[in-house]
Amino acid sequence: MSKIFGVALGILTAIGGFVDIGDLVTNAVVGSRFGLSLVWVVVVGVIGISLFAHMSGKVTALSGRATFDIIRERLGPRAALANLTGSMAMTLLTLMAEIGGVALALQLLSGVVPVAYVLPVALLLWLVLWRVKFSILENVAGLMGLLLVAFIVALFQLGPDWGELGRQVVQQTPDTGENGLTYAFYAVALFGAAMTPYEVFFFSSGAAEDHWTKQDLWLSRLNVLIGFPLGGLLSIAIAGCAAVVLLPAGIGVSSLSQVVAPVGVALGVAGLVVVLVGVLAATAGAAIETALSCAYSIAQFAGWPWGKRLRPSQAPQFHAVLLGVIVIGCLVMLSGIDPIMVTEFSVVFSAVALPLTYFPILVVANDPQYVGENTNGPLLNLVAMIYLVIVMVAALAAIPLMILTNMGA
Amino acid sequence: MSDRLPRHPEHGGRLIDAELNLLDRQILDRDGHPMLAVGDLVLERDDDGRWTIDRVILGSGLTTRFFGAHRPLATRDTLDWHVVTDVGYVLNTDAERDEVAALWRERWWRDQVISKIPGGNHDPG
Numbered sequence A: 001m002s003k004i005f006g007v008a009l010g011i012l013t014a015i016g017g018f019v020d021i022g023d024l025v026t027n028a029v030v031g032s033r034f035g036l037s038l039v040w041v042v043v044v045g046v047i048g049i050s051l052f053a054h055m056s057g058k059v060t061a062l063s064g065r066a067t068f069d070i071i072r073e074r075l076g077p078r079a080a081l082a083n084l085t086g087s088m089a090m091t092l093l094t095l096m097a098e099i100g101g102v103a104l105a106l107q108l109l110s111g112v113v114p115v116a117y118v119l120p121v122a123l124l125l126w127l128v129l130w131r132v133k134f135s136i137l138e139n140v141a142g143l144m145g146l147l148l149v150a151f152i153v154a155l156f157q158l159g160p161d162w163g164e165l166g167r168q169v170v171q172q173t174p175d176t177g178e179n180g181l182t183y184a185f186y187a188v189a190l191f192g193a194a195m196t197p198y199e200v201f202f203f204s205s206g207a208a209e210d211h212w213t214k215q216d217l218w219l220s221r222l223n224v225l226i227g228f229p230l231g232g233l234l235s236i237a238i239a240g241c242a243a244v245v246l247l248p249a250g251i252g253v254s255s256l257s258q259v260v261a262p263v264g265v266a267l268g269v270a271g272l273v274v275v276l277v278g279v280l281a282a283t284a285g286a287a288i289e290t291a292l293s294c295a296y297s298i299a300q301f302a303g304w305p306w307g308k309r310l311r312p313s314q315a316p317q318f319h320a321v322l323l324g325v326i327v328i329g330c331l332v333m334l335s336g337i338d339p340i341m342v343t344e345f346s347v348v349f350s351a352v353a354l355p356l357t358y359f360p361i362l363v364v365a366n367d368p369q370y371v372g373e374n375t376n377g378p379l380l381n382l383v384a385m386i387y388l389v390i391v392m393v394a395a396l397a398a399i400p401l402m403i404l405t406n407m408g409a
Numbered sequence B: 001m002s003d004r005l006p007r008h009p010e011h012g013g014r015l016i017d018a019e020l021n022l023l024d025r026q027i028l029d030r031d032g033h034p035m036l037a038v039g040d041l042v043l044e045r046d047d048d049g050r051w052t053i054d055r056v057i058l059g060s061g062l063t064t065r066f067f068g069a070h071r072p073l074a075t076r077d078t079l080d081w082h083v084v085t086d087v088g089y090v091l092n093t094d095a096e097r098d099e100v101a102a103l104w105r106e107r108w109w110r111d112q113v114i115s116k117i118p119g120g121n122h123d124p125g
Helices: A002-018 A021-034 A037-063 A065-110 A115-131 A134-157 A162-171 A180-194 A195-207 A215-250 A256-302 A316-334 A339-364 A378-404 B018-022 B062-066 B101-116
Strands: B026-028 B035-043 B051-058 B079-081 B084-087 B091-093
Touching: A002 A134, A002 A215, A021 A065, A021 A180, A021 A215, A021 A256, A021 A339, A037 A162, A037 A180, A037 A195, A037 A339, A037 A378, A065 A115, A065 A256, A065 A316, A065 A339, A065 B026, A065 B035, A115 A316, A134 A195, A134 A215, A134 A256, A134 B035, A162 A215, A180 A339, A180 A378, A180 B018, A195 A215, A195 A256, A195 A339, A215 A256, A215 B018, A256 A316, A256 B035, A316 B084, A339 A378, B018 B035, B035 B101, B051 B091
Parallel strands: B026 B091
Antiparallel strands: B026 B035, B035 B051, B051 B079, B084 B091
């Protein structure tokens, strides 16, 4: 059974991590404006996150060292602190967006204003992280997040002109009426949403929580090979639904109700409820992952005991940080700030934070002291280095594009 | 280059690059739980004029540095080198967690906050 649970880690990271509020919103926005012409970015992102998640999982399984431990050790405390500050600001922003996403999904299910849900959601989130076992967390959220498959069902039910969708996929340029800079901005945002660093923090720390060893390396490969492509497929289906329903109608996406509207068109109220529960599970799962990622990273940087596998009193500072980030996230969302806007900022800043996270992982995955004979092969290193270049370009382009396009407006 | 490096001891022992293999590495207590990282090393010269590691400074001291101060050695948290049992990609020690003075912050959070929340001392799950 524990093997099946292990595979669920990959599925949770894929659904809750790959498809979180960032992917839901960004893919729907992109689908409604550019059709499927940015699908290539999702494919590039899926391959990238798979490579680096696998490497970080491998390092953790073989050495017991999680990602931020290694970042501190390789970059030194000063550069690592700069990195920590950047990635934590980003992850905290994502946590806020996820809390907001849960509240929005509840609003659509119940009709009550989302801000009313923020406090109960945050309280529940903390209770779950305080008391519930790690393996249960990952399995329940992972399985419920699978309801997002409704996007794929809806796409088929809509009976789109597949030839037209295929044409959009190979077109890879914006349609008339959209300019190249906006297209580039959304390419970077989509890439940032797909390769968010917190997925790697969570994946490697989760491997330690699940007590992975060398025997579990196949599990890491399986997780990455099934989990992430599944997440990518869902992302494409979300964009596809928007491309079929919203693009021809000229509807732009600025709220969660527009993200899920195509499913309602295709499958009716029942489909809408299913997909909203899926959104709820995926955002709640991602809220759990982002909150944990903040606490994991800070504890690993400082060298404190961390993890859900210890009693809270054995990892007191880890739990203090966990409580702290939830309180901050809750307070910010209580201000009534638009979660969709927070989400859009978080995916762009995610792109900026990428290089400093992925470079140390690549270096350590080649260090025999950590991984013994399981160092990366030449092909994996070549591809990973090509990705570092892509990641650098995306990081450098993100802020200028954001300013030039006024957040893609 | 090689003539500048110290020679290996005649019996056993191995060459360790302090900057590469010691600084910023994780330290573990006797139960294998993390116990801060190596911030710096305190060296001593013995009667033969050889340098030996006397103590390990725990934590980077970045907070005081950030505010423009440099903490004197006497106020830094240190760990005697003789408790180190193995140097790998981490420093294993046989230090008893509750006896390490440097971990007072952890004990404060544990005793004043986390243990007071219901469930704080329960096993996970």
